[in-house]
Amino acid sequence: MLRIMAVTKDHEVLLQPSVESLSDDQIAWYWVDFTHPDEEEIKLLSTFFHFHPLAIEDCLHFLQRPKLEYYQGYSFFVMHALDSHSLSAKEVDLFIGENFIVSFHFDELKELDSTWNYFQSVRDYSAVSPIEVGHKIMDKIVDTYFPIVQNIEDHLLDIENNYERGNKHSLIQQTFDVRGDLLKVRRSIFPMRDLMYRILESKRFMISEHKKAYFHDIYDHLIKLSEMIDSNREMTSDIRDNYISLNSYKMNNIMKTLTVITTIFMPLTFIAGIYGMNFRYMPELNWHNGYFIILGCMTALGLSMYFWFRKKGWFDQE
Amino acid sequence: MLRIMAVTKDHEVLLQPSVESLSDDQIAWYWVDFTHPDEEEIKLLSTFFHFHPLAIEDCLHFLQRPKLEYYQGYSFFVMHALDSHSLSAKEVDLFIGENFIVSFHFDELKELDSTWNYFQSVRDYSAVSPIEVGHKIMDKIVDTYFPIVQNIEDHLLDIENNYERGNKHSLIQQTFDVRGDLLKVRRSIFPMRDLMYRILESKRFMISEHKKAYFHDIYDHLIKLSEMIDSNREMTSDIRDNYISLNSYKMNNIMKTLTVITTIFMPLTFIAGIYGMNFRYMPELNWHNGYFIILGCMTALGLSMYFWFRKKGWFDQE
Amino acid sequence: MLRIMAVTKDHEVLLQPSVESLSDDQIAWYWVDFTHPDEEEIKLLSTFFHFHPLAIEDCLHFLQRPKLEYYQGYSFFVMHALDSHSLSAKEVDLFIGENFIVSFHFDELKELDSTWNYFQSVRDYSAVSPIEVGHKIMDKIVDTYFPIVQNIEDHLLDIENNYERGNKHSLIQQTFDVRGDLLKVRRSIFPMRDLMYRILESKRFMISEHKKAYFHDIYDHLIKLSEMIDSNREMTSDIRDNYISLNSYKMNNIMKTLTVITTIFMPLTFIAGIYGMNFRYMPELNWHNGYFIILGCMTALGLSMYFWFRKKGWFDQE
Amino acid sequence: MLRIMAVTKDHEVLLQPSVESLSDDQIAWYWVDFTHPDEEEIKLLSTFFHFHPLAIEDCLHFLQRPKLEYYQGYSFFVMHALDSHSLSAKEVDLFIGENFIVSFHFDELKELDSTWNYFQSVRDYSAVSPIEVGHKIMDKIVDTYFPIVQNIEDHLLDIENNYERGNKHSLIQQTFDVRGDLLKVRRSIFPMRDLMYRILESKRFMISEHKKAYFHDIYDHLIKLSEMIDSNREMTSDIRDNYISLNSYKMNNIMKTLTVITTIFMPLTFIAGIYGMNFRYMPELNWHNGYFIILGCMTALGLSMYFWFRKKGWFDQE
Amino acid sequence: MLRIMAVTKDHEVLLQPSVESLSDDQIAWYWVDFTHPDEEEIKLLSTFFHFHPLAIEDCLHFLQRPKLEYYQGYSFFVMHALDSHSLSAKEVDLFIGENFIVSFHFDELKELDSTWNYFQSVRDYSAVSPIEVGHKIMDKIVDTYFPIVQNIEDHLLDIENNYERGNKHSLIQQTFDVRGDLLKVRRSIFPMRDLMYRILESKRFMISEHKKAYFHDIYDHLIKLSEMIDSNREMTSDIRDNYISLNSYKMNNIMKTLTVITTIFMPLTFIAGIYGMNFRYMPELNWHNGYFIILGCMTALGLSMYFWFRKKGWFDQE
Numbered sequence A, B, C, D, E: 001m002l003r004i005m006a007v008t009k010d011h012e013v014l015l016q017p018s019v020e021s022l023s024d025d026q027i028a029w030y031w032v033d034f035t036h037p038d039e040e041e042i043k044l045l046s047t048f049f050h051f052h053p054l055a056i057e058d059c060l061h062f063l064q065r066p067k068l069e070y071y072q073g074y075s076f077f078v079m080h081a082l083d084s085h086s087l088s089a090k091e092v093d094l095f096i097g098e099n100f101i102v103s104f105h106f107d108e109l110k111e112l113d114s115t116w117n118y119f120q121s122v123r124d125y126s127a128v129s130p131i132e133v134g135h136k137i138m139d140k141i142v143d144t145y146f147p148i149v150q151n152i153e154d155h156l157l158d159i160e161n162n163y164e165r166g167n168k169h170s171l172i173q174q175t176f177d178v179r180g181d182l183l184k185v186r187r188s189i190f191p192m193r194d195l196m197y198r199i200l201e202s203k204r205f206m207i208s209e210h211k212k213a214y215f216h217d218i219y220d221h222l223i224k225l226s227e228m229i230d231s232n233r234e235m236t237s238d239i240r241d242n243y244i245s246l247n248s249y250k251m252n253n254i255m256k257t258l259t260v261i262t263t264i265f266m267p268l269t270f271i272a273g274i275y276g277m278n279f280r281y282m283p284e285l286n287w288h289n290g291y292f293i294i295l296g297c298m299t300a301l302g303l304s305m306y307f308w309f310r311k312k313g314w315f316d317q318e
Ligand SMILES: [Mg+2]
Pocket: A057, A058, A059, A060, A061, A062, A063, A064, A091
């Protein structure tokens, strides 16, 4: 699907002109948006726009990383929009020239749709140019990163707060998932940050000083997002390491309980077992107080074991 | 709430002049402090001061990271003051121009209040300018970092010293909390350090050589705080890893005890169990010395097991 | 084996001319490919081509790392082609001069064969030069990296998805193998990326602006591959750490089960053992309700233990 | 306490002149050493020497990090001397100007005392200046680092060598202490190295080419110490990780022993327990060979278990 | 021991001339090699050669790190030769001037001996100068690193390949030793690489373009060795982490076996123990089918436990 808008030299907006009419003298600049284009439409990239084969290849083939490449007459941008649910990256390609901007993406994207709608009804087109359109697209894409990363951060703070009570195993599973999600969004956000830095430092992609503040604002957001991501990944390691320390402590206590019970009762049961044997001649069985003597020995042995553990510090609060 | 002070060209101080009077010719420079401002007061940022929309947006919206941004006629600073108890960051925004300084913050802050009081009663205003006010605010903010980080460090040294005795599990929990606290304050202190570096290297925000030493002193403190934070985070990892090593050693000892007791007594109890069976015909039961022979076998078996463990080094001091 | 092709000044291609004829005036440039050469052929590197002894040493001796070295009249490249199955690196050496390209490799390589075939039947040789040949070889080599790294990534995603069900131990073994594979391909791909960077920044190995985009495309792929490799290695650590957390959790549950059963039944069995002893005089045995009283005591003791564990939180869902 | 020495323009040394006499024309340069000064002496820093308030603040207040700061007419150095036993840092501050050096420290320090004694009796004062004194102090301070770090390294090598025999738990505790000690000395030595680098690169603190070799020698030592520290910290991690692997291996063996004994004898004891029951009618008890048949079954069962473990590889040497 | 050779201006070689004769006009350049020199010989470093005290100090005192230092008239190099068995570093110091090279080392070294022998019988001395001698020594030293690092790598590949079968504990011990060996050789090889880089970048130690390729070849080897070392250290971590994962998996299986056996048989043995008690009045004992009913209950209980474990997934293949 193609969406086309053009602005004339009189600052009038033309909605959905034909592609061919875009060569018209009267047109100051235009924006053509390719959304999930079919084969016919894709051909226009070379037949009408004469874009470089490498750039067209990047549009058509698998997920490229965010980047900026200069060609004769235009700059080519690859951006990643993030899907709020799956956190998958959706590629958005922009060709920005002095008097045109062409956006290309295989997915339907709210960021593009809302930017499109925004520019349909601007009051004063004299302050609008392809760079403004490009900035707005980038701005909206980066703005959608924030709820995503903040949700991840909120999830992590919930995990930390619920740590004391709650189902720890489930919390660790969630921590592992959060860590994976952070790694996933990091693969898009870090290159987007580096891309924005290149755009700001660029000598070839000229942005006026006045407009630079607006691009710098996007870069500023990307820096903050990068710091949040790294800080949160650090937090997931800490949660996981604390879980392992806690488990190792609990395991010790469980094993101590098992060992104390076994060490006290197994020898006592053995002694009882001896006197349960059926040998015809077992002298002690005939002693009148034999039973009580043996009970006394068992009690003494049991208590000795108990005090031995106590002396070794096994009952100290750890 | 607005607090306003102005200094005239005669170096006289005016306390709480009206906002409108600040345009007066006689005024050399002024300081307007917005503390938890209401909607009316917030409008002044654009209607009176004509600050850039992006800077105003930064003041009003969620926690920005510490940064410095240049605008026409003024520099815009975002700083983090740290709350001593929660360790949360409180944003303080400063607009510093050649003859004004505007501070903006949603929280009541001691650092701002004490700076305000300080500048109410300076003896000689000829040496005071917006830069001095800005420096003092930054200085007080950074000074409050020290007790916070030093308390964390002292807590950690206590944990290390109490390690041998004391409730280890509770100590590990505290170590984990300290590590989280360090991560928290790091998210404010590291960007504040980078900000101070930018201020010192700045060509646009001119500080005279004489005053640079005072800003450099703040930067010096931030470097030291950064080193303390990283060194202390390193220490928390070491404490946690040592705890895990120690637990693994103790667990081995517990398991060895359990295994020695079980390996010695379970076969002996089995033998006793055999001779407790009620088969009508069990030859050994009728032997006159059967009981003693079996007791002897049991003793021999028990001692063999004991020596076997000893030979395998299980009783060696580890 | 030697494969030779030459292009004349009239843009005609000569297939398999003799080595000696390459000095001919009419020849604009030539490509000589050494595939698994024998001793006689190897001598040509010095006797005919007069290549530097160090470069020849690099061709002949063990696996060199990817690099670029400048010599008088030509640049010497070492590249790694990766074998899809073993992931082993196969060295490919290129000598590229203004009017020749010599490729040298001990292994049969599809990348070289397909490039050879490509250049046998180009329509217009006026746009072809040694640099085009060199680029195509590099392009094909790097193109074969993608399926390799993507297969590894797909394998890893399968492991993650099958994690919940499935044979976890086998999955961890596979994770370990994947991590080793990533380390292996990393040893070739990272230096290839650095090499491509040097080629692009090179002042000595001149590539026209027009062609630079094609080399930059290869570099772009290598950057993406490097990021995929590092991100996937990060993922293998995460999978392994999660496995260890999960095991530690399961181990706790297993040990709790063992300890609860043992702590409840061992004392009860001991009591039963006492009353199984054969002492002639054991008062309780004669009580009419002795059996039921003891059964009652055992039940009470067993239930106490059960509730003690419950109070200590051992049955809480973790 | 103040120690003062001055050298006249005739290269004569004056020992313990008064502070006031230091302004004398005849004096070429002087050294004033403040050791644990009282309040009166401290005032001299401002009243006589007119040092900058920030530098004086650094002398008086808590431990500063090693650094170099330039002021009008002198450079201000903060250094750390290390205490051989506690490894604590002792601050030494130096003010070095063209014709004076003032050293300030709250602790008694051998490094200062031996430097003082050295300069009391130099034969030829014509080659001595404040820079020589400063160099000697730095040199002695850094020289005392070596025995400290080498002792730590020797301790670590002992731990490694005694690893096979010896009390492993105690060795791990020592490894943990060594790691903490390395972290402690690192906090002084790394900044001292960075300071020495700044001194060498400094354009403001001029050292003649001839003397630079002597400062470079100190820097060289600090580089080596830094490498030793990092290498040794790496070694402590390796020792600790190996200990954990070893424990995990031993734990497996202990558990296998326990499980084999339990799995073989518990079912056998149960069978013996069945035939120890007192039911009036238990057919097998009356079989003439019942006892031997059951003993045979038990033996078969026990051996089956044994072979099952063997087949599962439990007895393989791991 | 001193070995001396000199080359005259006529390109004649003099073997073992006296030290004093080296000042002779006729001599173009000379090489003096100090092998394990005695006190008299050591004095020559200052009395004859007038080398700088700091450089002489470096020769005489403990192991210096590899470095390059410039002095008036010569450059001073410290190199590390590695002992193939102990992997210890042996220091080799070189003083290289325009017309001399002095080598100094306390150990007998094959690298020096073979270089010495090589230069005794060169055919054409016109192409030989101190720099050639220095290069050859460096080349031979670095060449001996390769077998050392490759042996370590081969050892590691053996460990990986034997992992499935074989004595895992012994393999982990070997992995730990390999890791320690890598750390040891890294302490010499990394600084040697940085030294070689300095030599190549050096403006003071002039190497002609033609000869630079030969020094660059050594640097190239050192880069490859560094990459091998880091990659192999990474591999040792992976092997160790996999061992720990594997152990944790096996431990789980061992514990499951123990717990299943205990949970099934301990309650059954208890029940048998109840009916082994000797109370005079125990109703069930008199039931005609009491024995079979209890056997049935036990079977039912045992099977329930078995199915409970099965339902909980304990028998699933992990
Ligand atoms: Mg694409």
